Amino acid sequence: LLLAFLPSGLTIPDPRQREALMQLEASMQTGGQTVLTDAELQLDTLLFKMKQEEMLRADFPPAMHFFKARHLIRTSPIFSLLQKMPKGGALHVHDFSMVDVEWLVKNATYRPHCYMCLTDNQSIRFIFSSRRPRPLSHCSPWNLLETVRAKMVNTTELDNSIMANLTLFTHQDPATVYPSQDVVWDRFEQIFLALWGLVTYAPVFRDYYYQGLTEIYTDNAMYLELRALLPEIYELDGSTHDTAWTLKTYQEVTRQFRADHPDFFGARIIFTVHRGVNISVMTDAVEEAMKLRRDFPEFLAGFDLVGREDKGRPLWYFRDALSLPVERGVTLPFFFHAGETDLEGTEVDQNLLDALLLNTSRIGHGFALLRHPVARDLSRKKGVAVEVCPISNQVLKLINDMRNHPAAALMSENHPVVISSDDPAIFGASGLSYDFYEAFVGFGGLRPHIAFLKEIAVNSIRYSSLAPKQQEEALALWQKKWDKFVSEITQ
């Protein structure tokens, strides 16, 4: 196609040829082939004007750290439009970071029997217990929060300080607070440990997940694929439930939520295991995943490894364990995190190719994909979508300015991509809208338009783990919401 445009010899540029090349490029990008209705075209014009104004702002939010940009984004007319927009599914979200930390503090920590201690390294831990819990090493004695708060005139300061321990978000300069990837990941992992005792308490666990679905639903997404560790959930007397119970509880709460919100399509779980474990633990986890998939075929979407790629073991290290399902002829789809790294040329950097060779269904992050042309081509040709989480990549210090995000290049060629939020609560975000904003405004400046937004919403269903028939249903539901959205905005 392109070669036809190559001028032979020296010629004066032909404006029609120029126009044709510009249109060719426009047609190649995400949404470039989408045919728009009249109403959509009207909305497109509106959006273009909003974009032009946004790009004239002295502080251009996608060029700034999200912690500094958040209050600017919140006042952006584009953002409020994106909040209203039906965004389809959230395909890359983790179990421990679905819910705003304020809910956790105001709701979870105010329940009876909630104990807290302070660790040596300035983090906090929680446990709910009917009796005084046994002391935790490297932690202060346990304090019953009910008692602590009863002695206070005003608990605001305490609550704020708990909140600050459950999120990376800060009003200080993020470059100073988190000077390196090591520092921000350490803090990130401390937050997970702080959340653990709160969220794995059975009554909180159920409500937390229901609240998580509420936040996604309120943000006008209609479907979720949740990466979940499926930990043991405990009761007040210290008794615990097994993995299957946890998965079943997710399923029950999802059903309840759908019963309460009939226009919410549903949720599925991707069982995740930490990539720091040894081969025998990984083998057991894959066995467990196959069992869960057999017992919950409708609800368990597949399997993934979590934790910092740079410090964990590469996928290839676990190849035997990860080959078990194929060896046994059992279906266990993979949704591997891969390429969330700067360590170009190292063993970890092979994860992208190995994820594809292990037949991953999608790639989590794929930040390094642009520097791996073979993996990039395989991902494109096999239709393996990249789950792009812009704010996560920025907070975890892979990228500063969203305009340089590799997904901008991928989407200029309509590489299969979905946009998600990874750990929104820990990053001070919520739902999908903030990440949609960064992608829509940051990745291609004035270029992405309404068709871009439509395509990434449709992608979130097309590249979901849903079976074809379910995808059709989900698409029909989404289309109804979309048409309503377009007509309401343009009226």
Next chain:
Amino acid sequence: LLLAFLPSGLTIPDPRQREALMQLEASMQTGGQTVLTDAELQLDTLLFKMKQEEMLRADFPPAMHFFKARHLIRTSPIFSLLQKMPKGGALHVHDFSMVDVEWLVKNATYRPHCYMCLTDNQSIRFIFSSRRPRPLSHCSPWNLLETVRAKMVNTTELDNSIMANLTLFTHQDPATVYPSQDVVWDRFEQIFLALWGLVTYAPVFRDYYYQGLTEIYTDNAMYLELRALLPEIYELDGSTHDTAWTLKTYQEVTRQFRADHPDFFGARIIFTVHRGVNISVMTDAVEEAMKLRRDFPEFLAGFDLVGREDKGRPLWYFRDALSLPVERGVTLPFFFHAGETDLEGTEVDQNLLDALLLNTSRIGHGFALLRHPVARDLSRKKGVAVEVCPISNQVLKLINDMRNHPAAALMSENHPVVISSDDPAIFGASGLSYDFYEAFVGFGGLRPHIAFLKEIAVNSIRYSSLAPKQQEEALALWQKKWDKFVSEITQ
């Protein structure tokens, strides 16, 4: 090719297939097809070890701002190896930033009749004059530096403050001093104005250019294509010389330098005009360029537009003027700056495509190329090399972390690329070695190896404006230097 590797259905990954894909990817990158001699392979092993150690450093220089990284780079064994390496040609360097500012202050400003004034906006201006020069508006009264210095016990402070006014380099936090592209570009333009009166004084002009060649030669580059404004050069009595005189002087000094350094291959000039001018000035400039090309066919390589793309006029605005040579059947090669921008989707952002449609011989910067798949393909298929200037892009705030530089992706597919330094003195760099360091260590982590270095050196000759026969000569000279370098390092 790739499709042959696509597994049909679900299979266990085959280690041989994996190995083949990894090798395929390695063979695609810059240098991936280069066959190495035994001595080169030995050097490669050495380099790989150096890289591994470099990547373990707590402060990884390519991830930092160059101003903070420079002292780390200077102590890096890789850097000292790159300094010794014969790097071929510097194809993107500007006339007013070839020479270390210390030389300017210690040499140029110490000459007799040098006047300086302080502008309202904290910059400085110079003029050499046999009589007291007329006052300059928005500037303090002129001070004869000879008189000023005579009154001082110690001139170090004065000299340092002059130096600070002639470079963007600072020991303070660059993010604080230059918070935005606007601020850094304003300062950049002030520096040009400060340099103007110093460098356009005929005696300094000659010596400055000779010194500029010396710095390039000392850094083991052997050829230069200098983008030059060819300004009027003045004498002490205020008389001035025309453009042809300036070009002729460049030619004479180049000949002198070659006579003094027979293993230096030479230099050519790319005549540049500021993109802020109007159409009639541009038309005159193109006419002038055609005349100069006719009169100096061996020495004038071509034509380009300079100045900040975001604020200047797009190439398409000047299409009639830029089409004149083709209309007249006159050869005037173009070397357009294009895509040195974040303003995706705007008129300025069309420069990349338009440069190609105007038959540019190379693209200056091409920073936005990755987001323009059509322009990218045209550049590749037409063999139009991108002149990548990593430090320039970082100092002028297009990129923070070199690992995310778009050239990393381009070079993973061996897109035609040369590495250059743009305005080394203004950025606190010198020659090519600092930019080679950023590219070699920053762009692909452990992946780029000796073949990468060899290929970018060869590219600098292959994509130069030299005629085929001259390229052969230059390559032969370079190869001799290269073999000597390899054998000396590995002995």
